[in-house]
Amino acid sequence: MVKMVVLYKQPENSELFDEKYFGEHLELNAMTPGIVRSEISRFFxxxxxxxxxxxxxxxxxxxxxxxxxxxKSPESKAAGAQLQSFASGLATFHFAEVIEA
Incomplete structure (x- = not known):
């Protein structure tokens, strides 16, 4: 199993980020083929x-x-374009193999 880890820096407007991310982006991204599961965490x-x-x-x-x-899927590309519309410059993408301990 592998995972994509996306870290989002603090947005200037967290209310707008939350509205767009939790209200639109996650639903759009869920249409991407091949996703086994997703987990979203908020830092404190x-x-x-x-x-x-x-x-x-x-x-x-x-x-x-x-x-x-x-x-490479159209669904992922649509989610990426939507993400750029409100979170440009905030996200860094990382990829990792999951090691079962």
């Missing part, structure tokens, strides 16, 4: 401050081929 600071990152998305695929197929 135990000291009460602001963290560098706002949200993390972990999107799981069966293997690298499934991930590559998904990223």
């Amino acid at each position: 600071d135990l000291r009460g401050g602001q963290t560098e990152y706002y949200v993390m998305a972990e999107v799981y695929f069966a293997d690298r081929d499934a991930l590559l197929f998904a990223l």
Whole structure:
């Protein structure tokens, strides 16, 4: 299994980000073929401050081929374009193999 990890920096307008991300993007992204499961996390600071990152998305695929197929799909491209419309410059993408411990 592999996963795509997307880290989102703190947006200037968190209400707008939440509206677009949770209200539109996740639904659009869920249409991408090959997704096994997704997990979304919101960061917090135990000291009460602001963290560098706002949200993390972990999107799981069966293997690298499934991930590559998904990223080339029209559904993924539509989700990427929608993401750029409100979160340009906020996201960094990382890819990893899941190691079962």
